[in-house]
Amino acid sequence: MNRRHVMFGFAALGLAGCTLGNGPRLGPDGLPLPSIYVIQPNDEAAIEYRMLDGVNVLRQARGLTPLTLNAQLNAAAATHSRDMSLQNRPWHFGSDGSSPLDRGRRVGYSGQILGENISETFETEMQTLAAWLEQADTRDVILDPNAREMGFAWFQESNGKIWWTFVTGKPL
Numbered sequence: 001m002n003r004r005h006v007m008f009g010f011a012a013l014g015l016a017g018c019t020l021g022n023g024p025r026l027g028p029d030g031l032p033l034p035s036i037y038v039i040q041p042n043d044e045a046a047i048e049y050r051m052l053d054g055v056n057v058l059r060q061a062r063g064l065t066p067l068t069l070n071a072q073l074n075a076a077a078a079t080h081s082r083d084m085s086l087q088n089r090p091w092h093f094g095s096d097g098s099s100p101l102d103r104g105r106r107v108g109y110s111g112q113i114l115g116e117n118i119s120e121t122f123e124t125e126m127q128t129l130a131a132w133l134e135q136a137d138t139r140d141v142i143l144d145p146n147a148r149e150m151g152f153a154w155f156q157e158s159n160g161k162i163w164w165t166f167v168t169g170k171p172l
Contacts, residue, residue, distance in 0.1 A: 076100070
């Protein structure tokens with residue numbers, strides 16, 4: 001009988017060990033601690049297309065024309081994401097005073113810039129898209145019925161913070 005109790009005890013300890021540490025790490029408030037979303041260089045195209053697909057699913061649900069990625073708008077978004085990091089603040093003006101319209105012109109975009117969404121976060125692109133959808137002004141940029149093209153880019157700092165920029169436009 002003692003042998004059974006010892007075996008049962010070892011089995012219980014083994015099972016208990018399997019469950020320790022498998023759940024999310026919790027902060028002092030009991031909420032899960034954020035994990036760092038590290039973007040690898042070979043993930044860039046997948047991230048761009050996940051955002052494009054996510055945006056177009058939302059637009060399709062509203063009966064809107066899907067967007068296409070535009071390389072010039074991507075370049076304008078990438079420039080702004082890096083610049084926001086250098087300024088250490090999320091805002092729509094560049095360190096040189098440039099606006100989204102200026103940045104579009106600088107990269108040779110001949111269409112009309114319609115809107116820009118920005119974010120400073122440790123979240124993934126899909127979490128960022130979800131946050132943008134919660135606010136009317138950023139949701140309106142994503143669901144603008146006049147938009148036909150988009151640019152999407154980011155800059156990730158060494159500490160994991162990501163500066164996201166999403167730009168919409170329409171060819172003339």
